[in-house]
Amino acid sequence: MKIHLTKNEGPLDExxxxxxxxxxxxxxxxxxxEMIITSLKAGQEDDEGVDLKLINTTLKEMRFTSKVFxxxxxxxxxxxxxxxxxxxxxxxxxxAKLFGKKLVEAGYMVITGxxxxxxxxxxxGAGPERSFGVNIRLPFEEKPNPVVAGxxxxxxxxxFFNRKVAFLKEADAVALFPGGFGTLDEAMxxxxxxxxxxxxxxxxxxxxxxxxxxxISVIKLLEEELLTRKYICPSDLALFExxxxxxxxxxxxxxxxxxxxxxxxxxxxxxxxxTSQVSPEDIQKLTDQFKDVILxxxxxxxxxPLAAEMADADVLHLPRLVIDFNRRDFGRxxxxxxxxxxx
Numbered sequence: 001m002k003i004h005l006t007k008n009e010g011p012l013d014e015x016x017x018x019x020x021x022x023x024x025x026x027x028x029x030x031x032x033x034e035m036i037i038t039s040l041k042a043g044q045e046d047d048e049g050v051d052l053k054l055i056n057t058t059l060k061e062m063r064f065t066s067k068v069f070x071x072x073x074x075x076x077x078x079x080x081x082x083x084x085x086x087x088x089x090x091x092x093x094x095x096a097k098l099f100g101k102k103l104v105e106a107g108y109m110v111i112t113g114x115x116x117x118x119x120x121x122x123x124x125g126a127g128p129e130r131s132f133g134v135n136i137r138l139p140f141e142e143k144p145n146p147v148v149a150g151x152x153x154x155x156x157x158x159x160f161f162n163r164k165v166a167f168l169k170e171a172d173a174v175a176l177f178p179g180g181f182g183t184l185d186e187a188m189x190x191x192x193x194x195x196x197x198x199x200x201x202x203x204x205x206x207x208x209x210x211x212x213x214x215x216i217s218v219i220k221l222l223e224e225e226l227l228t229r230k231y232i233c234p235s236d237l238a239l240f241e242x243x244x245x246x247x248x249x250x251x252x253x254x255x256x257x258x259x260x261x262x263x264x265x266x267x268x269x270x271x272x273x274x275t276s277q278v279s280p281e282d283i284q285k286l287t288d289q290f291k292d293v294i295l296x297x298x299x300x301x302x303x304x305p306l307a308a309e310m311a312d313a314d315v316l317h318l319p320r321l322v323i324d325f326n327r328r329d330f331g332r333x334x335x336x337x338x339x340x341x342x343x
Contacts, residue, residue: 003041005034012040035059054159061155061162068155069132069170077132078103078253079111079167081186082118082177091210093121096177099207099246100125106250111170113163114154118177120145134166168193173203173253178214187218194239194334195232197327200263201334203256204240205249212244235331238338258341261318266308270325270333273318274340278302282343283321289339293332298324 007013016036020026039055046052080100086093100110100122110126112119114133123131124147133148135156148154157163168174168190176187187206193199206215219242226232243249261273278286280302287300294300303320310316321340325333 003037003044005037005041007033012037057158058162061157061159062165065134065155065162065166068153069166072109075109076107076172076257077109077111077170078173078175079171080118080122080175080177081113081167081179081183082122083179083183084113084115084117084119085180086117086121086178088121092178093118095207095210095246096121097125099175099249100127100131102246102250103253104130106254108172108253111167112148113167114144114148114156116143116145118179120147123147132170134163136160136163164189168199171202173205173256175205175207175249175253176215177207178209184218191236191239195236195330197330201239201330201337203253205252206240206242207246207249208242208244215242233329233331235329235335238331238335255341256337259343260337260341262315264309264314265327266306269306270323270327271303271306271309272321272323272337272340273315274321275318277319278321278340278343286321286336286339290332290336293326293329293336295324295326300324 001012003012013033016033017029019036020029020032026032042052042055080096082092082096086096096118102125103110104126109130109132110122111132111134112122114123114135119133123133123145128147128151131148131151131153133144133151133154135144135148135154137156137158144150144154144156155166157166164186167186174186174190176183176190187204190199190204194201194204206218208215222232222237227234227237241252243252257275259274259276259278261275263270263272265271283300283302287294290300300321300323303322305314305316305318305320306322308314323336
């Protein structure tokens, strides 16, 4: 039987419609229908079963991720990365522990990989009630730390790529402490997603060690190799900030949300939601300063919620700036958000 994603009102559609109705409580039946159809198509196409197992596990892991995080959708969260091998008593461990504590005091929750080292330190500082642990099954290192073990906000993944989705999809900021291959991988992946607009702008804070020496070599590589060879743009360096203290790290995150709240795209326009109005004079200053990222003939203007936001009941109480953004220069977009917060 040929299976199609588009509805043809055939017997398969009737069976799926009855199944959805029988299950009850399905909030978005059209999307669920497509998921069912996709599963059936995968079942027809996979002869060996290996791909089906991957698809099945991925779907189950992502569903459980949504279940765990969804009760906290309105609480801002900071993902903390760093070495699993940093031991209690190490100055960097104590910095991460203090960082977790101060984040909670500032109203945030903390997401870590759920293992030892920096992950455990940040979770200890935040406490079990304000911590998420997104662990990975490995034959070494990645056992749940005592803070998140048995915690309802602890998830263990089979696949790294699902774990990475949880780390960044749920994050309102990312803090990176010194670490190994995994930490550098997470730093570069986060930078790539923000640079390409696949993740909305957010604070990416490189928290250095007590000598303020770890991240400087990484930044030197970016500046002297990538930037010099024009593999990145000068504005890309605005996507992250390096700090040498816990207080500075927390302040960078707090400042990012001083006036900026969130953003979305509506009919090709960028809509930035704010916690307070921006004056016409300041809008003109922003327009002059960031005209290089505004489409020809475009502008920045104050607005209330647009029609699509009204339909979604999407934070309707907040004022907006609507921008004809070129959707290319995301480092400059980050600088624009910083400028809005500085007003």
